[in-house]
Every structure is written in C-alpha cells, then in structure tokens.
Amino acid sequence: xxxxxxxxxxxxxxxxxxxxxxxxxxxxxxxxxxxxxxxxxxxxxxxxxxxxxxxxxxxxxxxxxxxxxxxxxxxxxxxxxxxxxxxxxxxxxx
Numbered sequence: 330x331x332x333x334x335x336x337x338x339x340x341x342x343x344x345x346x347x348x349x350x351x352x353x354x355x356x357x358x359x360x361x362x363x364x365x366x367x368x369x370x371x372x373x374x375x376x377x378x379x380x381x382x383x384x385x386x387x388x389x390x391x392x393x394x395x396x397x398x399x400x401x402x403x404x405x406x407x408x409x410x411x412x413x414x415x416x417x418x419x420x421x422x423x
Contacts, residue, residue: 338377343385344403349374352397358389 334350345366354373364382367375367389375389375398383400390400 336376338380339403340380342403343380343383344399344401345377345380345383346399346401347375347377348397351395352393353395355394357392357394358398361388361392363388 334348336347336349338345338347349372352374354369354375356369356375358375359367359369363386364379364384366377366379366383368378370376377383385400385402387400389398
C-alpha cells in the first residue's frame with residue numbers, strides 16, 4: 330500500500346510528509362534546514378526531530394531532488410505518523 334511509506338508529522342499548524350519510498354537518503358533536506366528540524370534516522374532516511382522549530386521556509390521541500398518531502402499548512406493534529414497518533418504539543422494557550 331502506498332501510504333505505508335509516507336511518514337506524516339504535524340502539530341495542527343504545519344504538516345511535513347516524507348515519502349520514504351521516493352527518498353534516496355541523500356540528506357540534502359537535512360543540510361538545507363536552517364532550524365535543524367530534520368535528522369537522518371538509522372535507516373538513512375530523514376525524520377522530523379523538532380517540529381516546533383519549523384518556520385515553513387520549505388527549503389527541504391524545494392531542494393529535494395526526489396520530491397520526497399513536502400511542507401504544508403497543517404489541518405488536523407490527529408493525522409497519523411508511523412502508525413500512531415500525533416498529538417498537538419502543549420504550551421501557551423493550549
């Protein structure tokens with residue numbers, strides 16, 4: 330199934346999707362991220378490690394030669410990521 334290779338990360342305001350099937354693991358997205366939102370995981374694929382720091386600059390999205398990562402406005406904090414619910418982080422006003 331196609332969706333099994335897509336990891337989704339959201340906090341309700343932003344949505345980052347990484348298609349691991351399309352990704353060749355070059356690390357360009359990690360290197361271009363000015364806020365260090367991404368890191369390479371043990372499988373050699375990028376993953377979101379600090380979603381709260383993302384400014385939606387889309388440098389990762391624009392530089393990915395495989396179109397394997399997208400950054401969009403978030404819609405729902407209950408979007409699934411790696412088979413589990415992504416919870417909206419607490420903070421001021423929550």
